[in-house]
Amino acid sequence: MKANASFRVEGGRWWLAIGALFLFCLSANGTLRAQSDARWGGVVAGVPFVYEHLPEGRDYQPYQLLGWTTLANLKKRGEDRLYWYAEPQLVYVTYSDGSGPDWEVGLNSGLMYQLALGKGWFATAAIGTGPHFVTVETPLQARGFIFSDNFEAGLIAPLGPGLQLHLRSRFRHISNAGLKNPN
Template sequence: MNTFFTANLLFGQDTLFSGRKYKIGFVTGVGFQYIGQLAGNSSHFISLNTDYYYQIKFYQLQYSIAISRKKNFGIELLAQPQYNTTKYKIYPHDDTKDYLTGYEYGLNIGFLFRKNVANNLLSFYMMLSSGPHYASGTPHRQSNGFLFSNNLCAGIDLRIYKALYVDVRPGIRHISNAKFRIPNAGLNDITLTEGFFVAF
C-alpha cells in the first residue's frame, strides 16, 4: 500500500509535459542589429549600438532531454545543430547597395530553464547556449572562419495538438573567436526565432 501511494505521488509530481522527457523540433528565424534590416529601411526603432551590418537567417534542429523535472519547473539539456545564411557588408560606411552573402554552420549546446503554467498548455523559459561555429564571411571587425556562438534567449511554448508545441523565442547572440585570430571585436544580433517541436 505504501509503495503504491509513493509511486502515485512521484508520477503525480512529474506533470511537466505530461512526463515526456524528450523533445525534438525545428526552428527558423532572423538575427539583426536594427529593426530596419527586416523591413529594408534604416529604422532604428529597435536596435543595438553598432556600426556594422550582419543579418542572419537561422535554420536550426533542436533536441533536448529533461535532466530535472518538478511539477511546474524543469531543466533541460539541449543541442542545436544549425545551418544559417547571412547578408553583410565588410565596411560600415560602404555606400554601395550590394550586400555580400555567406553562411554559418555549427552546434550549440546549452541549458533551458522552464516554468510550466496553464496545466501543460503553456510554458515560459530562459535558455543559455554556446558552441563552435564556422562563418564564411564577416564584417571588418571580426575575422571569419572558426567562431563561438553565445546565446541568451527567453521563450514561450504553446501546445497546439497533443504533444505538438509551437515555440517563439526572442534573444541576443554574440559571436567571436576567443582571441584565436584578429580582428576579434565580435558581432552581436537581436534574434527572433519560431518553430515547432514534439515532446515524447
C-alpha cells in the same frame, strides 16, 4: 542582390555533416517525443528583427535554421523542466548593401528552463554556446572558427497533441575568443 553560386569551403564535407545533424533532429523529434516527455526536438526558423550595423556601414542580416533536440531533462520533479539541449545551426547571411551572401554553420549546446504556467503553457529561458565556422570577414571579425553564444527568453503555447508554438527572443554574440585577429 547578387548570389554566389560558387561558394565552397575547402573539403566541402562539412555540408554533409551538418545535413546529417539536421536530419537526425528531424527524425528524432517524433521518436523521442513518443518515448518520453523528457526528450523532444524540432526545427526552428530564426528571423531577425534587429540587424547588427557593421563599422563598414552595412547591416548584418542573419537568417537561422536551427535544429533542436533535448538530451536530458535535469529536473525530475514537478511540472517545471530543465533541459540540456543540442542545437545545430545553419545561418544564411545577407547585407543591407546587397553584398554576400555569407554562411555560418555550427553546433550549440546549453540549458533551457521551462516554468510551467498551466495547461501546457511554459515561460522559457535558455543559454547556450558552441563552435561555429563563418565565411564572413569584417574589420571586427575574422573568417573561420568562432564561438556563438545565445541568450533567449520565450513562451510555449500548446496547439494540439504533440504540437506547440514557441515564441522566442534571442540575443546572439559571436567571437573567436581572441584566437585570431580581428576578434
